[in-house]
Amino acid sequence: MALKKHFISLGTILLVLGTTYAQNFTRQDTLRGSITPERAWWDLNYYDLNVKVDPSQKFLSGYNVVRYKVLKPSNVLQIDLQEPMKISTITQDGKKLKFTSEGNAHFIKLKKKQVPGDFNEITIEYSGNPREAVRAPWDGGFSWKEDDEGQPFVATSCQGLGASVWWPNKDHMYDEVDSMRISVTVPKDLMDVSNGRLERVEENGDYKTYHWFVDNPINNYGVNVNIAHYAHFHEVYLGEKGPLDMDFYVLPENLEKAKVQFTQADMMLRAFEHWFGPYPFYEDGFKLVEVPYLGMEHQSSVTYGNKYANGYLGRDLSGTGWGLLFDFIIIHESGHEWFANNITYKDIADMWVHEGFTAYSENLYLDYHFGTKASAEYVIGTRANIRNDKPIIGPYDVNTEGSGDMYYKGANILHTLRQLVEDDELWRQMLRGLNTDFYHQTVTSAQIENYLSDKSGKDLSAFFNQYLRTTMIPKLEYKMEGNEITYRYTNIVKDFDMPIRVFVEDKEHWIFPNSEWKTEKLEGSELVIDKNFYIDTEKR
DSSP: OOOOOOOOHHHHHHHHTTTTTTOOHHHHHHHHSSOHHHHHHHHEEEEEEEEEEEEETTTTEEEEEEEESSSSSSSSSEEOTTTOOEEEEEEETTEEEEEEEEETTTEEEESOOOTTTOOEEEEEEEEEEEOOHHHOOTTTTOOOOOOESSSSEEEEEOTTTOOOSSSSSSSOOOOOBSSSEEEEETTSSSSEESSSEEEEEEETEEEEEEEEEEEEBBBBOOOOOOOEEOEEEEEEEETTTEEEEEEEOOOOGGHHHHHHHHHHHHHHHHHHHHHHSSTTTTTTOOEEEEEESSOOOOSSSSEOTTTTBBBBBTOOSSSGGGGSSSBBBHHHHHHHHBTTTTTEEEEEGTHHHHHHHHHHHHHHHHHHHHHHHHHHHHHHHHGGGGOSSSSSOOOOOTTOOOOOGGGGHHHHHHHHHHHHHHHHHHHHHHHHHHHHTTTEEEEEEEHHHHHHHHHSSSOOHHHHHHHHHOOOOEEEEEEETTTTTEEEEESOOOOOOOEEEEEEEEEEEOOOOSSSSSEOOOSSOOOOOOOOOOOOEEEE
C-alpha cells in the first residue's frame, strides 16, 4: 500500500455506491433522512422535554420547548413526530402558530422575523399512544412490560426508527442539541431514569416528576425513558479526568446479582479509557439501567437486559471461548459512549462508524485485560458471522443503513488496519485522537477514513472502498515452487494493493500483492499466511 496521505473524493464514493444500491425510496424517506431546507436554516441549542407517562393506558402527553439559533432567514421550520402521536398546539412567544403535516414531518409557519444570530424558541404540545416496540431494540418504540411483581417495567429504544416515534424534535442526526432537560412524570410508586444527572424529584399527589439534566450534546436516539420500581446503588470510578459517578438502576430482585456482574463496568472504563481516551461525559456521569429488552447505547444512561450472564445472552459470538469472559451488553453498549455518543454519524448510511468501532472495542477490552492473543482470536472468530450480503455503507439522505456486517466485518477491517499500522502505540494514539479531534461531533465515514489515512501516513482509499463499499473479500492466490512464491490478488477494486504478513520457516516476511502476478524468492518453502488479515486465500 502506498505510503502517502490520501483524501477520498465524494465522487469516488457515489460512483461505488451507485453500482450497489438500486432501492426505491419514498418522499417520507427523504423528509426523514435528508437535511431539508426547512431544517438547514436553524441550529439546535436546547430542548426542554416534559412528558407524562401513563403505563396503564400506554399513553404519553406533554410538550417540548425547542430553542434554536437562526443561521439564515426563513419562516418555515420542520419538526418531526411520528404517527399515531399527535401535535395539538405549537406556539412562539405565546402566539399560536399554524402548521401543515406531511406524514411524520410537520412544517411550522413562523410569524416572528427570524434574524441570523438570534436565539428563538417554539413550544410543541403533543400526546398519544406511541408505537409499541415489536422486537426491541431492533424494531423499537416503547416497551410496555411488567416485572415479576406485576409492576410496570417500561423503556424506550428508537435507533434508526427515530426519536420522533415518541417525542417531537429535529429528527436528523447531523444536528445535536447542545444540552437538554428531560422531565418525566410517572405514578408515584415508580421511578424514571433518563440521561444526565438527576436534578430533583417533585411530588404531585399520585405522581412524581423526575427532572434530569444533560450537560453535553446528545443525539436524538440517545434520549431515553426507563420506568420501573428500581433499586439503586452508586460507585465512583477514578479515571483520566478525575472522579466519575457511576449509578446502577436494577429491579430489586436482581440487586445482589447486579453488584457482582456490574463490576465489569469499572473494568470496561479502564480498558476503554486506555484505548480511546477519557470517558466523554464526566459531567453527566455513567449509568447502567436494567430494561425489559437486551440493551442499547443511550448516552450516559446505557440500558441492560443481558440476564446477568457473560457472553451474548450466555453465548460466545466468536465461538472461541473468549467471548464468555465478559458481559457482551455491558462492554459493547458502553463502548458506544465513545463511538456513537461522542463521535456520531451524520447519516445512518455511515452507521459502521458506530457499530464497527464498537464491535472492535470488544476485542480491545480483551486485549487490555487478557492479552493480544485473546483479542486476535476473538475478532477472527467473529468472521463466521459475516454474510457479505450488501455493502457496509448504505445509501445517503434516505435514513437507510447498510449491511449488518458493519459489526463484525467492521471490527475485522479495523483489526486488519492495526496490522498495517505495525505500531500498537501509534494505533492507540490514532483511536484516542479520533475521540479528541472529533469530540462531541457528528461525522461522515469519509472524515473518519481520511483521518486514519492521514494519521497512519498510508493511502487507505482503496482499502476502505474495498471493504466498506463492496461485498468482495480480497483473495490472495499463490503458488509455491521451491523457494519461490508467485502471487496476486483477485476480487479487488482498482488500486487495491494491501501488503500481507506471512511467515516463512517461522520468520516474518511481508509480501506486496496487487492484481498482477508477482514472483519472489523466499528463504524456505514452508509458508503460513497471517490470519490477522481479513482476506481469502487460494493455493494453486
